[in-house]
Amino acid sequence: MENPAARAEELRARLRDASHRYYVLDAPTLSDAEYDRLFRELEQLEADHPDLITPDSPTRRVGAAPSEKFAKVTHGRQMMSLANAMTEDEFLEFDARVHRMLGEEPVRYVVEPKLDGLAVTLRYEKGRFAQGATRGDGLTGEDVTANLRTIKMVPLQLGGRPPAVFEVRGEVFINKRDFVRMNEEREKAGEPTFVNPRNCAAGSLRQLDPRITAQRPLSIFFYEVGETPGLTFATHWEKLALLRELGLRTNPENALCESLPEVKEKYRRMLAMRHELPYEIDGSVVKVDSEDQRRRLGAVSRTPRWAIAWKFPAEEEATTVEDIFVSVGRTGALTPVAALKPVHVGGVTVSRATLHNEDELRRKDVRVGDRVFLRRAGDVIPEIVRVIVESRPAGSRPWEMPKQCPACGTPVVREEGEAITRCPNPTCPAKTVSRLRHFASRLAMDIEGLGVETSTQLTETGLVKTPADLYRLTYEQLVGLDRFADLSARNLLAAIETSKTRPLRHVIYALGIRMVGEATAVSLARRFGSLEALMNASVEDLQSVRDVGPEVARQIHDFLALPGQREMIGQLLAAGVRPDPEVAVATEGALAGKTVVLTGTLAKYSRESAKAEIERRGGRVSGSVSRKTDLVVAGEDAGSKLKKAQELGVRVVDEDGFRELLK
Ligand code: IVH
Numbered sequence: 001m002e003n004p005a006a007r008a009e010e011l012r013a014r015l016r017d018a019s020h021r022y023y024v025l026d027a028p029t030l031s032d033a034e035y036d037r038l039f040r041e042l043e044q045l046e047a048d049h050p051d052l053i054t055p056d057s058p059t060r061r062v063g064a065a066p067s068e069k070f071a072k073v074t075h076g077r078q079m080m081s082l083a084n085a086m087t088e089d090e091f092l093e094f095d096a097r098v099h100r101m102l103g104e105e106p107v108r109y110v111v112e113p114k115l116d117g118l119a120v121t122l123r124y125e126k127g128r129f130a131q132g133a134t135r136g137d138g139l140t141g142e143d144v145t146a147n148l149r150t151i152k153m154v155p156l157q158l159g160g161r162p163p164a165v166f167e168v169r170g171e172v173f174i175n176k177r178d179f180v181r182m183n184e185e186r187e188k189a190g191e192p193t194f195v196n197p198r199n200c201a202a203g204s205l206r207q208l209d210p211r212i213t214a215q216r217p218l219s220i221f222f223y224e225v226g227e228t229p230g231l232t233f234a235t236h237w238e239k240l241a242l243l244r245e246l247g248l249r250t251n252p253e254n255a256l257c258e259s260l261p262e263v264k265e266k267y268r269r270m271l272a273m274r275h276e277l278p279y280e281i282d283g284s285v286v287k288v289d290s291e292d293q294r295r296r297l298g299a300v301s302r303t304p305r306w307a308i309a310w311k312f313p314a315e316e317e318a319t320t321v322e323d324i325f326v327s328v329g330r331t332g333a334l335t336p337v338a339a340l341k342p343v344h345v346g347g348v349t350v351s352r353a354t355l356h357n358e359d360e361l362r363r364k365d366v367r368v369g370d371r372v373f374l375r376r377a378g379d380v381i382p383e384i385v386r387v388i389v390e391s392r393p394a395g396s397r398p399w400e401m402p403k404q405c406p407a408c409g410t411p412v413v414r415e416e417g418e419a420i421t422r423c424p425n426p427t428c429p430a431k432t433v434s435r436l437r438h439f440a441s442r443l444a445m446d447i448e449g450l451g452v453e454t455s456t457q458l459t460e461t462g463l464v465k466t467p468a469d470l471y472r473l474t475y476e477q478l479v480g481l482d483r484f485a486d487l488s489a490r491n492l493l494a495a496i497e498t499s500k501t502r503p504l505r506h507v508i509y510a511l512g513i514r515m516v517g518e519a520t521a522v523s524l525a526r527r528f529g530s531l532e533a534l535m536n537a538s539v540e541d542l543q544s545v546r547d548v549g550p551e552v553a554r555q556i557h558d559f560l561a562l563p564g565q566r567e568m569i570g571q572l573l574a575a576g577v578r579p580d581p582e583v584a585v586a587t588e589g590a591l592a593g594k595t596v597v598l599t600g601t602l603a604k605y606s607r608e609s610a611k612a613e614i615e616r617r618g619g620r621v622s623g624s625v626s627r628k629t630d631l632v633v634a635g636e637d638a639g640s641k642l643k644k645a646q647e648l649g650v651r652v653v654d655e656d657g658f659r660e661l662l663k
Pocket of ligand 1: 080081082083112113114115116117118119135171223224285304307309
């Protein structure tokens with residue numbers, strides 16, 4: 001290395017720029033692999049030359065030792081909180097007061113999503129992240145610098161031309177998906193789960209050990225500045241633009257509104273899209289845009305008169321549990337479900353909520369007749385948060401899991417150490433119905449018209465015992481069923497027919513293999529290309545698939561080894577189900593975008609199969625070697641093409657090398 005100091009600086013600049021493009025501009029230019037490569041090079045360089053380490057190096061995010069307790073930080077400028085408007089009328093009162101105080105002046109507003117997270121303030125000195133704190137009581141907060149450093153979206157060094165001292169404020173939060181994933185992992189590990197994303201974000205940020213924070217997928221949006229000596233703004237909108245220039249992420253949903261109707265419209269749009277957003281929001285924050293107007297409006301104690309949180313209608317409602325019944329899933333799992341007095345929550349009517357399993361139900365102690373709080377969090381299924389014990393009717397009894405399967409009467413089993421109670425009967429009709437429903441669902445075979453009622457009818461009449469039987473149904477059989485008219489029979493048959501050419505990944509998903517969700521089904525389809533190949537895959541083959549670990553590989557293998565399943569899949573194929581292999585083209589990996597020439601004889605691959613393997617990985621096979629060739633695969637007795645490749649300096653691999661590349 002000529003000049004390690006210069007190289008380290010260059011690497012830092014490139015990594016910083018890549019993070020900025022990724023997190024702030026949402027337009028990445030480096031692939032994850034390239035980022036990792038540069039990152040590791042910098043790590044190595046810093047390990048070899050410790051004197052080159054700078055505190056703002058991207059490698060320095062984690063490293064601080066756990067602290068005993070958080071130091072207190074006094075905020076240079078108070079961190080205010082917002083008054084709430086619960087209804088449109090209350091919001092209009094806020095607007096009216098603004099206009100009363102400002103006279104005839106026009107007022108522009110900035111409308112921002114109100115994130116449900118945790119307010120923090122970050123101090124940058126000479127552009128370097130120096131200190132970060134929670135809001136605390138608004139005057140004093142806790143020093144969480146080491147924890148904030150672990151959040152990748154927090155620049156350790158500001159871009160642009162930062163002022164000498166710059167304090168910026170924002171909200172730390174966690175995405176809904178990350179929250180769900182984290183809770184799943186915690187549940188598996190036997191750790192207590194978080195109640196909601198907000199608690200999860202707060203708990204993660206207030207960790208005494210920053211190494212724990214570093215493992216939590218925290219995000220941040222910035223929305224205000226604090227103490228900034230010598231820096232003034234004319235408008236909030238302009239302030240947000242500066243934040244972005246400095247590399248501080250602002251919410252892309254923020255909107256500048258010229259008039260009251262625009263504000264209302266923006267609020268409605270946010271309300272409508274709240275469940276599509278990756279994070280939870282509980283309202284809009286409406287802020288006066290002009291800083292001069294803000295100064296004149298002032299504040300009442302700790303809340304400014306120039307901003308308000310216009311909240312969305314509650315997503316938590318109270319209702320009554322009318323019954324608790326058990327539903328039997330396709331694997332025989334018995335799930336207790338609460339039948340509720342229908343209630344409107346978060347924009348939909350809810351009449352059922354899953355109680356997951358016996359332990360969960362015991363923990364909450366939900367009983368028939370109870371008043372309960374129901375919550376709909378994001379696109380998550382409605383959930384009973386807690387029982388209002390005070391209004392529990394006298395004489396109510398704790399709920400008991402039935403000893404027998406409600407569908408077939410077989411005694412149920414709950415394995416030692418398992419949370420799930422199951423019906424062990426392989427021919428339980430409830431399992432057949434659930435399996436059919438799964439098979440027909442939208443992400444599976446997408447057979448419209450095969451709802452609970454029809455699935456039950458088909459199962460009870462014995463017309464359908466396995467999904468493969470669907471493909472043998474006739475018009476006469478269907479119209480012979482109760483309440484089955486000519487049109488619905490023809491529609492159902494047509495939907496079944498269409499499903500025969502569903503893309504392979506949906507067919508794999510439809511099989512209902514335990515632990516094989518949508519994403520794994522896609523990976524399996526890409527890797528194997530056909531049901532036949534999947535059926536013949538060994539555990540090792542399966543394990544070589546992206547996101548398939550040893551446990552999932554074993555599940556898949558065991559499932560496909562069951563004689564009943566093999567027979568069913570055989571019947572599907574015999575009935576004319578021809579999954580569309582939709583050979584997906586990889587955009588990453590050793591062969592993606594590469595031009596490859598095959599020459600000589602390969603022991604384990606025919607020309608066709610070698611070509612297919614390359615193409616599946618996004619490569620192209622060409623017949624002749626030129627300067628544009630990226631790779632030559634040379635088998636036994638390779639001749640002139642190999643020689644040409646060597647002359648041109650094109651990379652050559654033998655069969656073993658080829659197999660390595662395919663891994
Ligand atoms: S501005 C005086 N903007 O809501 C202005 N706050 O009750 C201070 N919040 O403590 C905050 N999203 O934690 C602002 N776009 C947003 C916000 C937001 C969420 C939180 C923040 C604050 C609380 C106010």
